[in-house]
Amino acid sequence: MIDTKQKILETAERLIGEQGYSGTSLRHIIAEAGVxxxxxxxxxxxxxxxxxxxxxxxxxxxxxxxxxxxxxLQAEFGSxxxxxxxxxxxxxxxxxxxxxRDPQFVRLMGRILAxxxxxxxxxxxxxxxxxxxxxxxxxxxxxxxxxxxxxxxxFMIGAMAHTMCGQPDFTGKGGAVGDFQGRIRxxxxxxxxxxxxxxxxxxxxxR
Amino acid sequence: MIDTKQKILETAERLIGEQGYSGTSLRHIIAEAGVxxxxxxxxxxxxxxxxxxxxxxxxxxxxxxxxxxxxxLQAEFGSxxxxxxxxxxxxxxxxxxxxxRDPQFVRLMGRILAxxxxxxxxxxxxxxxxxxxxxxxxxxxxxxxxxxxxxxxxFMIGAMAHTMCGQPDFTGKGGAVGDFQGRIRxxxxxxxxxxxxxxxxxxxxxR
DNA sequence: GTCTATACTGAGATAGAC
DNA sequence: GTCTATCTCAGTATAGAC
Numbered sequence: 007m008i009d010t011k012q013k014i015l016e017t018a019e020r021l022i023g024e025q026g027y028s029g030t031s032l033r034h035i036i037a038e039a040g041v042x043x044x045x046x047x048x049x050x051x052x053x054x055x056x057x058x059x060x061x062x063x064x065x066x067x068x069x070x071x072x073x074x075x076x077x078x079l080q081a082e083f084g085s086x087x088x089x090x091x092x093x094x095x096x097x098x099x100x101x102x103x104x105x106x107r108d109p110q111f112v113r114l115m116g117r118i119l120a121x122x123x124x125x126x127x128x129x130x131x132x133x134x135x136x137x138x139x140x141x142x143x144x145x146x147x148x149x150x151x152x153x154x155x156x157x158x159x160x161f162m163i164g165a166m167a168h169t170m171c172g173q174p175d176f177t178g179k180g181g182a183v184g185d186f187q188g189r190i191r192x193x194x195x196x197x198x199x200x201x202x203x204x205x206x207x208x209x210x211x212x213r
Numbered sequence: 214m215i216d217t218k219q220k221i222l223e224t225a226e227r228l229i230g231e232q233g234y235s236g237t238s239l240r241h242i243i244a245e246a247g248v249x250x251x252x253x254x255x256x257x258x259x260x261x262x263x264x265x266x267x268x269x270x271x272x273x274x275x276x277x278x279x280x281x282x283x284x285x286l287q288a289e290f291g292s293x294x295x296x297x298x299x300x301x302x303x304x305x306x307x308x309x310x311x312x313x314r315d316p317q318f319v320r321l322m323g324r325i326l327a328x329x330x331x332x333x334x335x336x337x338x339x340x341x342x343x344x345x346x347x348x349x350x351x352x353x354x355x356x357x358x359x360x361x362x363x364x365x366x367x368f369m370i371g372a373m374a375h376t377m378c379g380q381p382d383f384t385g386k387g388g389a390v391g392d393f394q395g396r397i398r399x400x401x402x403x404x405x406x407x408x409x410x411x412x413x414x415x416x417x418x419x420r
Numbered sequence: 421g422t423c424t425a426t427a428c429t430g431a432g433a434t435a436g437a438c
Numbered sequence: 439g440t441c442t443a444t445c446t447c448a449g450t451a452t453a454g455a456c
Binding site (some may be wrong): 015026028076116120121122156159162163164165166167171173174175176190191195199203204206 | 382
Binding site (some may be wrong): 236238240251254259260336 | 440
């Protein structure tokens, strides 16, 4: 049945989004999906390749949207590089919009990034978009040293991953659980401030 | 042998720091330490409690140093709240100094935070210091709304965790693997910029 | 009190029957 | 394509040796 593969994908996405990759066993997935354990290995090969397929299906459209928006942004600005905040928006807003449509997926991606698992899988699906985004960001921030810039993108990835898979402890008051766009707009403002901060480390230790 | 417990702790710290908590089996630990599997459960009860003991031994002194520095900082400033950057330093620098002495531990802690595992264990060891730090940070940033402040601390945790357990991809050039203090000073500058960013993402840059 | 030997359950993976 | 049976290795539990 073609349904089998689809049911595995849907169930895996939901459960991994809820409990993380390591926290979700194939046996849990197949029980909820009502399929046989060996079917997973027949259709995907391994648990890791199941995740790979999941990422491909969900992240692909988002990454295409990102590249399209960056194209438009750079065309709009012509020869002058677009400001960092605009670049951050083309990178982060498509994900936020996808998240409000499909919250499971973004939590899944956040968990993958945060857990640091399968870097080769992540790299394969995101290296094109990340190379272009970081290039555009670099042009917007020509005054930063190369090391400083790389570290700040590292900080950005960490903040982004953590934001994708969780929320702060709103003790007492509920705090909007959904509303990824609002959350991501806050993140963009924060990151923009961070990227434009004076680089004092560079003055303390020279490189 | 009393050495058994110590050997388990040392080996576990090293291996978990290298491969993560989930990626390190007890059987790998006991093989390297040259002890029996059941000895782990005799001394610690479970893999999770072994990690708990590890965190207690290593994070305890760092957290005491953090609180002591915050005390001194607040005493120094009297009734006016110390600026955010100073508060961030009292929170982050003790960890960086410990890291340059003992790199394994900070990578271990970063992995725990990033993997999002055992939140109750993390909470128990860090709730005192985090409550005081966030309180001091809040006083330094009275203009932020409560939600905005909470989200920004969330971004901070993500950037911090990611920075503790990894480094950017210095393609080609090596990039100092150690030097946690330099890395953390860069992070402090970045976070300080983020915390002081205008609350709503403006269409036009103003910095 | 400390540790060893051993067994139990559940994880991912695989071979082969249908 | 699907399913049963089985393999290895994970964390855990316990009885008993010293």
